[in-house]
Amino acid sequence: MAFTYAYPHPAVAADIAVFTLRRGALHVLLIERAGEPFKGAWALPGGFLQPDEELDACARRELREETSVEAEVLVHFGNFSAPGRDPRERVISVAYLALLASDELRLAADTDAAQAQWFALDALPELAFDHATILQRALAALGARAREVQPLFALLPPRFTLSQLQGAYEAVIGEEVEKRNFRKMVATLACVRETEDFVHGAHRPARLYEPA
């Protein structure tokens, strides 16, 4: 016998915690389950790995299929393998984290995405499976990564004001920072380039920046 691994194989799935910024607060994208188990409950988007598909590609595909969201950055932050976490059969879940600019949320407009919805982190519904745990871990991973400012660009439009960048930073790390200090930090990191354009709102126009 060429291969001695006699045990049954588990199913392998990717689950994705997609975060965006709405009105300055982090929101997570959930889908309403159409079938059993946990029918009608909310869950992280995700699904099963296909033959000859890489895990990263699976996460990207499932996210697109279930929510019509195209993720730029997709980072793996952990596996979930507790026996019984899926009542149907053994499922190993490979968990990913993604960030999305608020602008790109055309969920309601998209037919496939009727069941997808953004939830503020302080107004979460009951989650299916062990997705509450996965979400907790996703937030921890996000906070750890946020000290580097680069990932935050994914939460913002291509060009943004420093106030927007600071808002994203504060939302992710969960505390406020002093404006002058934040700008000093950004200057030190040299991760943005100033443009010649300004955005005109209700008050003094703000200069637009772009990733360096």
Added chain:
Amino acid sequence: MAFTYAYPHPAVAADIAVFTLRRGALHVLLIERAGEPFKGAWALPGGFLQPDEELDACARRELREETSVEAEVLVHFGNFSAPGRDPRERVISVAYLALLASDELRLAADTDAAQAQWFALDALPELAFDHATILQRALAALGARAREVQPLFALLPPRFTLSQLQGAYEAVIGEEVEKRNFRKMVATLACVRETEDFVHGAHRPARLYEPA
């Protein structure tokens, strides 16, 4: 039909990169493959997930079975899912990193471990599967984590001198640091407690410390 996932399931395995310190240099533990494929080649210890077994437990068990090494710390650092990475069938590999005190290497003495051997990182043999890639990623993950001194304790005996701790630190991050500065850093972190004992070598005795 209660369950609509019609695709074949992949096999799931854990692979472990165990590092230790020998003569001041990092070494990795490899096993010689007894069967096809890659028979006779060296590989990271690892093996397939069993029913109702958590991934962490699988890594710990496989490591024990194949090398008789008991790992204290076992950290997940990535998944490897390229189709074709195992010629037999689709295998998703969940990769772990472990550190081991040099004292505990009783490999030769153990019957099961006849095929296990430590290799210096600059004298590696050809590795089976994509284990060279996995090892590269393990080293990167190790370097990233080493800034915190805590994990290094696993590389050292229960009580150690500051020179030993500094040696471990240097081996892991791959560069030398200044003695006074290193000691200042350790003092700031307050992660060790001094003992009343000294180790007597060929020269001035060095005070022993233990994790705080």
Added chain:
DNA sequence: CGACTTAGTGTCGTCAATACACAAAGATGG
């Protein structure tokens, strides 16, 4: 055109990180 609101800037104190040099303790060998 006055009031309001947001954008944008500089200083100082503190603290961590870097560079650097010499004294203390014990072992060894003549």
Added chain:
DNA sequence: CCATCTTTGTGTATTGACGACACTAAGTCG
């Protein structure tokens, strides 16, 4: 036993990041 060698062990000065703090600039709205 004394000189030499090797490793342990310590203090200071400088630099750059981080945190607190207050005002001016520019445009909108009424």
